[in-house]
Amino acid sequence: MRTLLFLVLATLPLFAQIEQLPPTNPKITGRISASDKTWEEWVKRTGERPPDFEKLPSLPFLPDPLRKQSTGARITTQAEWQKQRSWIREQYQRWISGTFPPKPDNLRARITSERSEGDVRVREVVLEFGPDHRATLRVQLLIPPGKGPFPVFLTNHPRTRPWVATAVRRGYIGAIYHATDPAYGIGDDSDAYIELYPEYDFACLARWAWAGMRAVDYLVTLPEVNKAQIAISGHSRNGKQALMAAAFDDRIGAVALSSGNTGEGNPWRYTSDPFQNESIEQITGNFPHWFHPRLRFFTGREHKLPVDQNSLMALVAPRGLLMASAYSEAQGAPFGFEQAYRSVREVYRFVGAPGKIGLSLRAGEHATTAGDIEQYVDFFDTVFGRKAFARPETFVLGYSFESWRQLSGLAVNPQTFPKRQETAALAKEDIASMKKRLLWTLGDEPAGVPFPARKTLSGGAMTSDGWLAGLYNRPLRVNGASAVALPFGDDLKADLYYPVDAGGKPMAGPWPLVVWLHPLSYATGYSRYATQPLTGLTRRGFAVLAFDQIGFGARIHQAKEFYRRHPRWSLLGKMVADTRAAISAAAAIENIDSGRIYLMASSLGSKVALFTAALDDRVAALALFGGVAPLRLDKPELGTEGVRHYSHLHGLLPLLGFFNGQESRIPFDDDEALALVAPRPVFLMAPEFDRYSPITNVRKAIETARQVYARSGKQDELVLETPPDVYRYTRQREERMIEWLTTLARH
Numbered sequence: 001m002r003t004l005l006f007l008v009l010a011t012l013p014l015f016a017q018i019e020q021l022p023p024t025n026p027k028i029t030g031r032i033s034a035s036d037k038t039w040e041e042w043v044k045r046t047g048e049r050p051p052d053f054e055k056l057p058s059l060p061f062l063p064d065p066l067r068k069q070s071t072g073a074r075i076t077t078q079a080e081w082q083k084q085r086s087w088i089r090e091q092y093q094r095w096i097s098g099t100f101p102p103k104p105d106n107l108r109a110r111i112t113s114e115r116s117e118g119d120v121r122v123r124e125v126v127l128e129f130g131p132d133h134r135a136t137l138r139v140q141l142l143i144p145p146g147k148g149p150f151p152v153f154l155t156n157h158p159r160t161r162p163w164v165a166t167a168v169r170r171g172y173i174g175a176i177y178h179a180t181d182p183a184y185g186i187g188d189d190s191d192a193y194i195e196l197y198p199e200y201d202f203a204c205l206a207r208w209a210w211a212g213m214r215a216v217d218y219l220v221t222l223p224e225v226n227k228a229q230i231a232i233s234g235h236s237r238n239g240k241q242a243l244m245a246a247a248f249d250d251r252i253g254a255v256a257l258s259s260g261n262t263g264e265g266n267p268w269r270y271t272s273d274p275f276q277n278e279s280i281e282q283i284t285g286n287f288p289h290w291f292h293p294r295l296r297f298f299t300g301r302e303h304k305l306p307v308d309q310n311s312l313m314a315l316v317a318p319r320g321l322l323m324a325s326a327y328s329e330a331q332g333a334p335f336g337f338e339q340a341y342r343s344v345r346e347v348y349r350f351v352g353a354p355g356k357i358g359l360s361l362r363a364g365e366h367a368t369t370a371g372d373i374e375q376y377v378d379f380f381d382t383v384f385g386r387k388a389f390a391r392p393e394t395f396v397l398g399y400s401f402e403s404w405r406q407l408s409g410l411a412v413n414p415q416t417f418p419k420r421q422e423t424a425a426l427a428k429e430d431i432a433s434m435k436k437r438l439l440w441t442l443g444d445e446p447a448g449v450p451f452p453a454r455k456t457l458s459g460g461a462m463t464s465d466g467w468l469a470g471l472y473n474r475p476l477r478v479n480g481a482s483a484v485a486l487p488f489g490d491d492l493k494a495d496l497y498y499p500v501d502a503g504g505k506p507m508a509g510p511w512p513l514v515v516w517l518h519p520l521s522y523a524t525g526y527s528r529y530a531t532q533p534l535t536g537l538t539r540r541g542f543a544v545l546a547f548d549q550i551g552f553g554a555r556i557h558q559a560k561e562f563y564r565r566h567p568r569w570s571l572l573g574k575m576v577a578d579t580r581a582a583i584s585a586a587a588a589i590e591n592i593d594s595g596r597i598y599l600m601a602s603s604l605g606s607k608v609a610l611f612t613a614a615l616d617d618r619v620a621a622l623a624l625f626g627g628v629a630p631l632r633l634d635k636p637e638l639g640t641e642g643v644r645h646y647s648h649l650h651g652l653l654p655l656l657g658f659f660n661g662q663e664s665r666i667p668f669d670d671d672e673a674l675a676l677v678a679p680r681p682v683f684l685m686a687p688e689f690d691r692y693s694p695i696t697n698v699r700k701a702i703e704t705a706r707q708v709y710a711r712s713g714k715q716d717e718l719v720l721e722t723p724p725d726v727y728r729y730t731r732q733r734e735e736r737m738i739e740w741l742t743t744l745a746r747h
Contacts, residue, residue, distance in 0.1 A: 020725055021299060022285060029182060030204045030289035034194050039288040039296055050297040056304045058639020060691070061649075062267055062343050063307055065314035066350055081350070085315055089248065091307045096263075097244060098202040098292040100210050101193075104129040107217050119145040120168060127218055135196050137189045139215050142174035143224055151229035151384055152219055153377070154252075156180040156208055157238045166373040170381070172231075175219060179211035180238055204289040205237065205263070209244035216251050229253055231320070231380040235368060237290065240264040247315035254320025254356075254383045256376035259366055261331050263291060265323045267308040270336030272300065273727050274603035274626070274692075276521035276528045278331040281728070300726020303639065303691050310340040317344070318353030320383030322376060324360040327396045327556065328468055332523035334361050334396045334556065339649070342400075356383050360392040365471060397522070397551060398560045399651035408567035412655060414662035420632060434676055437668040438614060441653060442573035446566065451488050451581060453588035457498070457506065461485035465493045465547075468554040472527040481538035482506070486545065486589075489581030492555075494547035496586060499538045511543040512596035512745040513586055515579065517605030518552065519729070520650070525553015532731055533600070536738045542745070545586045549575045549608065563651070572607065572652040579612045587618065596620055598741055602729045603627050603692075604652075614676035621681040621744055623737040625729050628684055629693035630669040630701050631656070638694050645692070674705035679714035683740045686720065690727040698722075 024039045036042040057069065065084065066075045075081050093099045107129040114123045121143040129135050142164055144150060153167030154175045164174025179190040190207035202210060212232060220227045231254040234242040239260030246255035257265045262278040271279050284296040298305055313321060323341055327334035341359045348357045358379055362372065378389040405411075439445075465474070475483035475495040482504060486496045499507040514537050518526040525548030537544050550571060551559030562571060579599075587594040598621045599609035606627025613619040634642035641649060643666070647657030659666050674682065686698040702720045709715040719740075723733065 020728075021281065021296070024285045024288045028287060028289060030188075030287070031191065031194060032203070032289045032293060033201070034198065036293075037289070039284065039293050042288075042293045048294070051294075051304075053301055053304050056306070058303050058691075059306070060269075060303045060639055060641045061644070062269060062310050062339060063305075065311050065343065065347050069306060075350075078351075088307050088311045088315060092247075092312055093202075093206075094294070095298070095305060095307070096291055096295050097206040097209075099200045100202050100206060100248060101130075101197045101200045103213070103217065104135070106130070106133065107214065108133065109218050109221075117142075125218065127214055129214060129217075130193075130196050135193055137211050137214050138178040138187070139218060140174075140176045142168050142176075144168050144171055144173065146171070148224040149226040150224060151226050151380065151386065152231065153380070154212065154215060154219070154230060154232045155234050155238070156212060156241065157234045162370075163233075163235075163373055166370060167377050170377045171386075172377070172380075173219075173225060175215060177211055177215040179208040179241075201292065203292045204287075205241045205291065206244055208238070208241035209248065212241065212245040213249045216245075216249055220251060226384075227251070229380075229384040229386075231255065231384075233258055233376055235259060236261075236366065237287075240290070243309075243312060243316075246319070246321075247312045250319070252319065254322075254380050255316060256322040256379060257324055258368060258372070258376070259325045259329065259332075261325060261329075261333055264309065265313070265325055265340060266333035266336035267310050267340050268298070268305055269302045269308055270333055270339065272302050272691075273729055274519040275333065275335070276519060277333045277336075277523065300687075300689065300728060301691060308340075310343040313340065313344045314347040317347045318351040318356060320356045320379060321348075322358045322360060322379045322392070324362070324372065324376070324392075326364045326366060327361040328363060328471060328523055329366045330524060330528060331366075335520070335522045335650075337361060338395055338397055355391055358392040359394060361394050361396045396556060396560065397651075399563070401648040401651070401654060401657045404563050404567070404651065404654045405657075407563050408654070410568065410655070412658035414659050414665045417659075417665040417667055419664050420666075431676065434668070434672050435615065438611065438673065438676070441570075441655060441668045442576060442611070443566075443570035443653075443655065444568045445573055445577055446569065448490065448577070451490070451492075451585060453488075453585050455588055455590050457484050457496075457589060457591055459484075461487040461493045463487050463491045463493050465554040468556070472524060472553065474527065474554075476527065476531055476534060478531060478534045478538060481534065486582075486585050488547075488585035489578050492547065492578060492581070494545050494582050494585070496543060496545050496589070497534050497538055498543040498591065499541055506591065507541065509543075509591040510593035511541060511591060512598065512741075513543045513545060513592050514598050514600050514741065515545045515582060515586070515609075517579065517599060517601035517608050518546075518549065519601075519603030519605055520552075522552055522556060525549070525555070527553060533734055533738065536735060537600075537741075540738065540742045542741070543586075543592060545582055547578075547582060549578065549604070559651075563654070570653050570655065571650075572611065572646070575608045575652075576612050576615065579608055580616050583612075583616065583618055594618065596745055598623065598744070600737060600741065601625070601627070604650075607652075610670065610673045610677070613680070614673040619677075619680070621683075621741070622677065623683045623741050625685045625733060625737065626687065626690055626693060626727055628670050628674070628686065628701060629697040630671050632663045632666045632669050633697040633700060634663055634694070636661075640692060640694060669701075671701040671704040674701060674718070675708040678705065678708040679712045679717055681717040681719070681744055683719045683737060684721070685733055685737065686722050687727050688722045688724045692727060695722060 123141040127137040153172040233256040235258040281299040601609040602625035606624040646653040
């Protein structure tokens, strides 16, 4: 095992910070530069260190493309917008893509063959350009019959013929350029550009995109081509480069993104660890050549990037932009796509082209179907005025604070709430009063009836968590454990994993139970990365209950209409109610020790766990990673999402939106929730440089809550560990939490 790379960020004026990053993939096929294949080699050769993050502005929300970052002023003229576009391109090349060479002025085309396949002409071309014409690019054209000029469907997608075949049948020239991952078999002509353009540091995906621009150089010279109707697309990693090409080449009239996700339609800010999709750490670790090596420095500090993927997409306006992906694919990001779409849609409105942007979040996994490609061509036809199709705008989540406010009809005046001190005197607080304020924050829960609980492991569930559970291969396969479906709550289903012997029979019980609550994993709910904790817990004798919260994984569809149905409740309130119902169902099983029920969680799950335990004394202990910090201490100058995380972004606690800017008047906070949990044991691991929860605030919450723990001499039951890292929920940290629970359960 290679030693972890330790970077000491000694340039920070306030503190020295140690960031632990795992080694990058040594088996990659691409190159970062003529000298470097891995990120570590690049760091060693260049001596480059992370930027001074203290000096970079903190932008916890998506950078607004229509706002000047230097002054915060709104862009109001087209001239200002053109300057902004130049600034975005400059910043994107600096931190994410690397710098592009200028357009070559000596491009020539050599036709190597031309043939007919049915009624379609197939032309093989080699483009030659650059220093002494040593840079080359192979391009294949599939030209439909007819007079023309024709629109163009341009791609480097490795499934070449099947993709362009759809477009050719629709009257497009199919144009395929050979700059893509060599593993796909068509070759990467752009790799040679590393030596040919040594003064430019464009990364692999940027080289592919730049190659696509060179294909456009050729296309615009052809009489068969309608120069105003050149569209580009590509799938997955090829979608990432297609967006770069369209953003940096205004001759491309439309682009269809296709499940490129991280580094394409999903902003970097929503690829952080809590979202459990493909993070900066993962993508730059597994594919260090795809983006500029500087991007890896922003692991856990995504909010320090001056531009994001929405900024890049904004450069396409007013040309056509279709954002397409599957909302349920393993590395998908429906939340990020929706946030980016809303941001970029404002730019399209500003430039007077609101009908030229679309959002298509489809069901399924990563691969496309023939119907998806037809939709891309539909969009291109509409943008180019060839034929009109309905503009796709498919939200899966669809929440906004403004729409909730209209639905609820609520208006809260924060001035009617008392202004609270930075640290409350919780030792003197009345428990009933605190619970009342917590319930107010969660909203008005409608009256419900308990789900009939069963006592035995055997027995099915008359309810289902839907077809998505099959896509996620649930129940997950866990060595040394078996699983049963457990109905609970309002016609919901959880998976109960329990330890078994070598013959598959349940181990002797009763077992302590861990309810495992997932983070902000919209696309996959509890499934992604769950095998590790399920294995670790069941082999230590725990039973584990896992289920999706509303709006996540198999229940992602249930959130969209929630506030129309329950305008005065809250999603977080529903999550707490569901978790309590799940506890009731599990506690009734005779194999479960109802006196040893624990909640283990991270990020969103930590908040659900904390509020659940505050209201439910059946929870014996909490093991939490992040997600706990008083919002009343979260000032805007700290550069965090603060109250807006819950009210405006994720729609978890809409009522808090009225306290935006009035945080000191928030009626209930996390330190009070900890006080309600007292004197039960709580283990909280809070990274020292967590961008969501400032560690100073976390420490104050713990110090304040310890006042209540001290009343019963249990102050040591509130444990805080602060690893010197950004928010990264690693296996080692998860194992530490499991060991803590194991020790607790044995005593």
